[in-house]
Amino acid sequence: MPEGPSIVILREEAARFKGKTIARAEGNTRTLDLPSLEGAKIKAVRSFGKQFLIALPNTALRIHFMLFGSYRIDERKASAPRLSLQCTDGSELNFYACSVRQIDADLDGAYDWRGDVMSPDWDPALARKKLRAAPDLLACDALLDQDIFAGVGNIIKNEVLFRIRLHPLARIGDLPAPKLRQLVEQARQYSFDFLEWKKQFVLKQHWLAHTKSTCPRCHIPFKKGHLGQSRRRSFYCERCQKRYA
């Protein structure tokens, strides 16, 4: 599943579609009125967390890549697109195996950009406030909570917890204030590190915990488990990642 930084890369790649006019809208989506999109001018391409957003004059399209979604710009895959937007200048945006929804045109009313870890409007104090209001939340679930850390996915979760030496099963309410602050800071910092490494095609080389079998600090085996309410895979070290219980 693409995490926030991957959607930022898509947004940057698709930025040149701003101002283009949709000549043809096709695809096997059953949630969009495709003919109504034809003739619409793309006002902006934006992103919120793991969602890619296309702003049109009277509506907006929200694309979520789920587990297996993908996209191609100015090229096509062999499989049928969920949504294909072909512009009057011949350029096209193609989306596959994703969730597509038509939402209200007022994106600033629909989204609180302060909750997006990649956004210039990201508000760490607001994130800390949300965390303090949920003391029973486990660290592994907190990072995946899109209402707190929009854009953070499972890779970022595992790497942030390892980086700040925090156990995935630590209760948020048990964390000392500096650790809570570090959690919020590194959720954003690691996301930007992820973005840079992904652009340089070296992301996986930088994984220290995600999918790894040995702790690079302690040289003992990582624990693995589908932890928390999210049941997503966790890779962690029982020795150097503290639980604060």
Ligand SMILES: [Zn+2]
């Ligand atoms: Zn360790």
